[in-house]
Amino acid sequence: MSIKESAMIAVRDCMGVKPGEKVLIVCDTERDFIGVPLYEAAMELGAESIYMEMKPRTRSGEEPPEVIADAMLHSDVVIAPTVFSLTHTQARKKACLNGARIATIPLTEGTKELITDMFSTGGMTADYFRMRDRIEQLYKLQQGTKTAHITTPLGTDINVEFAGREWHMDTGLALNKGDFTNLPGGELFIAPTSANGKLVVDGTFGDWGLLDTPLELIIKDGVCVDARGAHADDLKKLFEELGPDARHMAELGIGMNPKARLWGILLEDEKVGNTIHMALGNDCGFGGTCTVAMHCDGIVTHPTVYVDGKKLDIKEFL
Structure with a gap:
């Protein structure tokens, strides 16, 4: 294509x-x-x-x-x-x-050639109407949920709270007035009210692309209190420049695009099926209150996810 x-x-x-x-x-x-x-x-x-x-x-x-x-x-x-x-x-x-x-x-990331390849062969080639139906199925199941517990083989172990917040769908379709999406689309996401634990980012992180080694974020009461590993120093510089709101845990997202791949380009990488991502910074556009001029996502692969104590098999919805 x-x-x-x-x-x-x-x-x-x-x-x-x-x-x-x-x-x-x-x-x-x-x-x-x-x-x-x-x-x-x-x-x-x-x-x-x-x-x-x-x-x-x-x-x-x-x-x-x-x-x-x-x-x-x-x-x-x-x-x-x-x-x-x-x-x-x-x-x-x-x-x-x-x-x-x-x-x-x-x-943000990638050469002209890589971006062209991604836009022509990756997540944009998904069956968007089928994907919308699958995302809507999971969206309905998540209504009224309050907490998630996420672990990975690399050491992620984090509890996320979101009671009272609304889940949002990014289906890649914006056909009605006021609709918003990313292209390529394919995720379900929410603004947490709090989070505690360790998040090990092993995919793409923010504007820095695909990580060669993991980044560990230590989260306490919904705030990133420490960062270790890849680009930790760069992240801490942003914290100093933008102030404490940049440390705010802004998003929990579930990737649901079966055609998306990890390119080192965040736009598509956060949509990769059977991944989760969490973000620091701004969340005012989807139910939060933080307005800092930063939104920095981290992709976590091979997650085990429990929502309100019940295991969520993301693969069933791809």
């Missing part, structure tokens, strides 16, 4: 773009090779397609320029292939509340 074909799938199938709709492509100078095909696909479908390009942000969760945020607010559809993620921004949240259907495509 080519980039042009993947772009058409994204615009036509995942976003349901119709003739005459106002479709805004928010890109940056580093990801135009994804942004331009999306713009052209929307034009081909008869949309009022608009392309806006900015300089890359400095980290995921940083707000776009005001002129772009305003344009997002007045669009029917927004697709954002960028280096750093616009997912956890007020601009994205406000535009969704105003009715825009939005897909973010944060491509």
Whole structure:
């Protein structure tokens, strides 16, 4: 499959773009090779397609320029292939509340060739409607749950609390007003209220890509109190720069895309089936209260997950 074909799938199938709709492509100078095909696909479908390009942000969760945020607010559809993620921004949240259907495509890691390969052959090739049905099945089972206990062979042993918070689905489909997704999609996620234990990240971590050696995060009362191993020093520098909110445990996610693979590109890696991910930083866009300009995910492979004391077999839903 080519980039042009993947772009058409994204615009036509995942976003349901119709003739005459106002479709805004928010890109940056580093990801135009994804942004331009999306713009052209929307034009081909008869949309009022608009392309806006900015300089890359400095980290995921940083707000776009005001002129772009305003344009997002007045669009029917927004697709954002960028280096750093616009997912956890007020601009994205406000535009969704105003009715825009939005897909973010944060491509922080990887060469042009690797990203092109991923977008053409990985998670974008999933059967999105079948995957949506499976995610909805698991979503219904998780309603009203309160806690999770997660372990892995590498030493993860963490208890996560989320009573009163709502699970969210990322199906890769944004067909109704206010819908939001990543592309490729494929996860179920929630903002914890607290967490305690050790998280051993052995997949991709934040904007640093696929780890050569694991990173251990020590979590106490929903806060990262220590980091050891790969990129621990880099993470601690962010803590110093951004303050205590950057240590906040922001997300528990379950990867559910059967076609996704570990590329070292967080966008797809967090969707890999039978993985979980947890994030530090901003969670205000999906039920939390932390607004710090950072959202840093860590992928954990081969997890054993118990929800409210009952074992969850993620593979059954792939």
